[in-house]
Amino acid sequence: MRTIYLPAVDRTVTLTAYIQAVRLAKANPEATFKHGFTTWWPTAGAEIMRQFREGIWHRINQAIPYAKRGIV
Numbered sequence: 001m002r003t004i005y006l007p008a009v010d011r012t013v014t015l016t017a018y019i020q021a022v023r024l025a026k027a028n029p030e031a032t033f034k035h036g037f038t039t040w041w042p043t044a045g046a047e048i049m050r051q052f053r054e055g056i057w058h059r060i061n062q063a064i065p066y067a068k069r070g071i072v
Contacts, residue, residue: 022052
């Protein structure tokens, strides 16, 4: 099962939960959520989408081979 670590709240979430959160933030860019992916304070959906895109670029640029990504 793939997981993603959210440093702002010191939690690991499943990829499914992460994608659901992204979809919710994308559908509600003006809404304020309890925290973001990289922020622990209340965060707008538009900001969460920016954090999501930055996270994607970060993971791409790490250039970790698929076989070494820690898939359990």
